[in-house]
Amino acid sequence: MKINGNAIRPGNIIEHQGRLWRAVKTQHTQPGKGGAYLQVELKDIRDGTKLNERFRSSESVERVRLDQKDYQYLYSDGDMYTFMDTETYDQVSLSKDLIGEDQIAFLQDGMMVTVDSFEGEPLSVTLPETVVLEVVEADAVIKGQTAAASYKPAQLENGVRTMVPPHIATGTRVVINTADASYVERAKD
Numbered sequence: 001m002k003i004n005g006n007a008i009r010p011g012n013i014i015e016h017q018g019r020l021w022r023a024v025k026t027q028h029t030q031p032g033k034g035g036a037y038l039q040v041e042l043k044d045i046r047d048g049t050k051l052n053e054r055f056r057s058s059e060s061v062e063r064v065r066l067d068q069k070d071y072q073y074l075y076s077d078g079d080m081y082t083f084m085d086t087e088t089y090d091q092v093s094l095s096k097d098l099i100g101e102d103q104i105a106f107l108q109d110g111m112m113v114t115v116d117s118f119e120g121e122p123l124s125v126t127l128p129e130t131v132v133l134e135v136v137e138a139d140a141v142i143k144g145q146t147a148a149a150s151y152k153p154a155q156l157e158n159g160v161r162t163m164v165p166p167h168i169a170t171g172t173r174v175v176i177n178t179a180d181a182s183y184v185e186r187a188k189d
Contacts, residue, residue, distance in 0.1 A: 001062070001063050001065070002060045002061070002062060002063070003060065003061060003062075003063045004057055004059075004060060005037075005038060005055030005056055005057055005058070005059035005060060005061055006028070006036075006037075006038045006055060006056070006057040008023050008026055008038060008040055008055060008061065008063075009023065009026060010023050010024060010025060010026055011023065012063055013045065013063065013064045013065070013066055013118075014042070014061045014062060014063055014064060015061070015062040015064050016042065016053065016061060016062075019044055019046070020044070020045045020046065020064060020118060020123070021042035021043065021044055021045065021051065022042065022043050022045055023040050023041070023042060024041045024042065024043050024050075025040070025041040026038055026039070026040050026041075027039045027040075035056060035057075035058075036056075036057070037054045037055060037056045037057075038054070038055045038056075038057075039052065039053075039054055040052070040053050040054075040055060045118075045123050045124065046123065064118060066116040066117065066118055066123065067116070067117050067118070068114050068115070068116055069085065069114070069115055069117070070085075070086060070112055070113070070114055070115075071083035071084060071085055071086070071092065071112070071113055071114075071115050072084050072086050072110060072111070072112055072113075073107050073108070073109065073110065073111045073112075073113060074091070074109075075109075076107075077093075079095055079096040080093045080094070080095060080096075081093065081094050081095075081096065081099060081104070081107065082094075083113065083115065083125075086112075092115070092122065094115075094122055094125060098122060098123075098124065098125060099125045100125070102181070103125070103127055103178065105158045105159060105160050105181075106127055106131050106158065106160075106176075106178045107127070108131065111127070111128065111131075112128070113125050113126060113127055113128070114126040127178045128178065129177065129178060129179070130175050130176060130177055130178065130184055131175070131176055131178055132173055132174070132175055132176075132187045132189065133156040133157050133158060133160075133173065133174060133176055134156070134157045134171065134172070134173050134174075135154045135155070135156060135157075135164065135168055135169070135170055135171065135172050135173075135174060136155055136156065136157050136170065137154065137155040137170060138152065138153075138154040138155075138164065138168055138169055138170050138172075139152045139153055139154070141166040141167075150165075150166060151163035151164060151165060151166075151183070152164060152165075152166055152168075154168060156174075156176065160176075160181050162176065162181050162182060162183055163182075163183060164183045165183070168183075168186065172186065172187075173186070173187035173189060174186055174187055175187055
């Protein structure tokens with residue numbers, strides 16, 4: 001679908017210079033001399049390279065819609081991770097690079113993920129916003145450190161280290177944000 005050059009918004013996927021780009025940041029600029037333009041920071045979906053580009057309102061760009069489908073994580077085999085379409089039971093194996101090194105630690109058996117693809121080619125995997133994990137190691141609380149909001153380091157069952165409040169002890173199940181591995185709350189289970 002063709003859109004006006006100044007109608008690009010952050011999060012849009014566009015086809016530019018024969019490649020697929022995600023708009024990260026946009027800024028309208030109106031210089032004193034010449035016409036207004038939209039300064040757009042683009043990130044290549046496949047290899048992550050960045051590009052700053054100017055689009056005038058007279059230009060048009062091709063906006064691409066990605067196909068999103070839910071898959072269930074099954075297992076890993078080396079650097080390949082296998083997911084299953086829950087409707088058709090088709091299986092797809094995706095590489096470690098496509099999922100992201102920081103996200104792999106949060107994959108759990110049976111977890112539902114969203115796979116974005118373009119013309120049948122998987123481009124990215126989105127995990128749920130939060131996961132529940134057990135704290136396997138947490139430092140002891142030092143008495144008198146509760147005057148200000150303080151956090152202590154802890155290690156989770158998947159090997160990731162994070163900061164948790166002082167009342168969290170070893171064996172406690174906690175909710176963790178998958179985007180930045182930060183503590184959200186104590187699990188309610």
